[in-house]
Amino acid sequence: MGPIIILDKSTLQTLTRDEIFFLNKYYSPNYIPVIIQEVLSNIRRFPDKRKSEKIAASLANKIKMFSYRMNTQYQDVLIQSLLGNEIQSYGRPAIIGGRSIENPSGEKGIIFRKSAEEDAIDRWAIGDFNSEDEKLAIRWRDSIKKIDYTVIKNQLEDIWSNLPKINSLESLNKSVEQIIHNPKIQKDLLMYLIYDVVSRVKNELISKMLFRWECEQNPKIKEFAPYAFYCLKINLLFELGLKSGQIGVKPSNRIDMEYFYYLPFCNVFSPRDKLHKRLFPFVMNEECIFIWGDDLKNEFNEMNAHWTAFDELGKKEFNDKYRHAPPNNENSITTRIWSKFMNYPEMLYPEPTPELSKENEKKLVDMINKKREGKAIDRINSDDADFLIIESTISYDDQCTCYSGEIFGKCCGKRLF
Numbered sequence: 165m166g167p168i169i170i171l172d173k174s175t176l177q178t179l180t181r182d183e184i185f186f187l188n189k190y191y192s193p194n195y196i197p198v199i200i201q202e203v204l205s206n207i208r209r210f211p212d213k214r215k216s217e218k219i220a221a222s223l224a225n226k227i228k229m230f231s232y233r234m235n236t237q238y239q240d241v242l243i244q245s246l247l248g249n250e251i252q253s254y255g256r257p258a259i260i261g262g263r264s265i266e267n268p269s270g271e272k273g274i275i276f277r278k279s280a281e282e283d284a285i286d287r288w289a290i291g292d293f294n295s296e297d298e299k300l301a302i303r304w305r306d307s308i309k310k311i312d313y314t315v316i317k318n319q320l321e322d323i324w325s326n327l328p329k330i331n332s333l334e335s336l337n338k339s340v341e342q343i344i345h346n347p348k349i350q351k352d353l354l355m356y357l358i359y360d361v362v363s364r365v366k367n368e369l370i371s372k373m374l375f376r377w378e379c380e381q382n383p384k385i386k387e388f389a390p391y392a393f394y395c396l397k398i399n400l401l402f403e404l405g406l407k408s409g410q411i412g413v414k415p416s417n418r419i420d421m422e423y424f425y426y427l428p429f430c431n432v433f434s435p436r437d438k439l440h441k442r443l444f445p446f447v448m449n450e451e452c453i454f455i456w457g458d459d460l461k462n463e464f465n466e467m468n469a470h471w472t473a474f475d476e477l478g479k480k481e482f483n484d485k486y487r488h489a490p491p492n493n494e495n496s497i498t499t500r501i502w503s504k505f506m507n508y509p510e511m512l513y514p515e516p517t518p519e520l521s522k523e524n525e526k527k528l529v530d531m532i533n534k535k536r537e538g539k540a541i542d543r544i545n546s547d548d549a550d551f552l553i554i555e556s557t558i559s560y561d562d563q564c565t566c567y568s569g570e571i572f573g574k575c576c577g578k579r580l581f
């Protein structure tokens with residue numbers, strides 16, 4: 165469990181399974197809905213159906229090689245932000261949903277079942293594609309389809325037409341900053357944000373958003389809904405970027421922009437896309453680090469060369485010494501990132517999880533099952549929960565969770581198969 169990382173599809177595609185072992189060992193990947201959509205779009209990429217499915221299956225396989233979380237669709241986080249339920253902390257995956265329960269002993273908790281997207285990844289990884297995927301594809305295509313900006317364009321046209329000429333990304337950023345901080349148009353900007361989510365929420369929730377804004381005496385959006393404010397900046401960078409020619413009009417740029425909405429939910433962003441590289445400095449502060457996908461790949465490649473040169477004893481000694489933390493190597497990007505986010509190396513190496521006896525394992529499973537038998541209650545916040553149960557699956561061929569480098573079926577999961 166290392167710093168939270170978001171990869172784009174291209175970086176994921178370029179990493180081999182051996183390299184992904186190190187990704188999962190030293191980072192916690194946060195897979196976001198747009199990458200799933202991109203995997204899905206591969207199913208129909210080539211006329212040869214089997215070839216297309218093979219590519220999609222290979223990507224799905226890489227995602228599910230190790231326990232992972234999938235971030236909630238950003239519009240749903242945005243809706244909560246506008247309603248005043250701001251996410252508690254940045255730099256980790258935003259997972260909304262789950263069933264809040266209270267069990268007979270009075271403990272409150274949240275149970276997160278696997279999402280439809282996570283179930284789909286499990287199926288695709290074993291080459292199982294069905295008609296449901298068609299429906300998912302449509303659902304996802306709907307959710308990322310180009311937003312119709314014409315309404316808002318009219319509202320903001322006056323302001324836009326009075327902007328100084330945009331001839332660089334710096335001047336684009338400056339204009340966007342001027343717009344989003346302009347006290348006279350905060351209501352227009354709020355409507356613009358609401359327009360983005362209007363198809364996903366009931367009218368009464370829209371009223372709630374507006375009512376809250378009025379009750380708080382028309383505050384600036386930055387204070388009113390911080391995550392929504394962040395999304396506003398992304399939207400306007402894209403819209404004004406297109407308008408001024410600073411961002412090209414190819415359709416994939418719309419999908420690439422989508423990654424930016426998720427950057428508050430990671431520590432490290434590692435794409436292989438020029439648009440990401442150009443815009444990143446205007447979008448994130450130093451709370452998120454940018455690593456070019458090829459540099460990340462080189463790093464994992466070197467780690468793998470080092471690792472495979474060990475004999476069995478050498479591997480064991482290395483693991484006993486460092487557990488799942490990286491060796492302290494000043495030339496390594498990973499070491500630098502751990503120093504920033506993991507209190508490394510002061511934190512020193514985490515204790516290994518003790519091996520469970522059969523008896524203790526049964527006790528643990530019983531305890532979890534007992535906890536989940538509760539009655540449904542109104543939604544609680546994860547910070548107020550006594551426990552969280554997050555369901556996940558692991559297969560024979562997945563990377564073992566003990567970081568031995570073995571596959572699960574031949575390591576800790578041996579007796580299950």
Ligand SMILES: [Zn+2]
Binds near residue numbers: 575
């Ligand atoms: Zn193991």
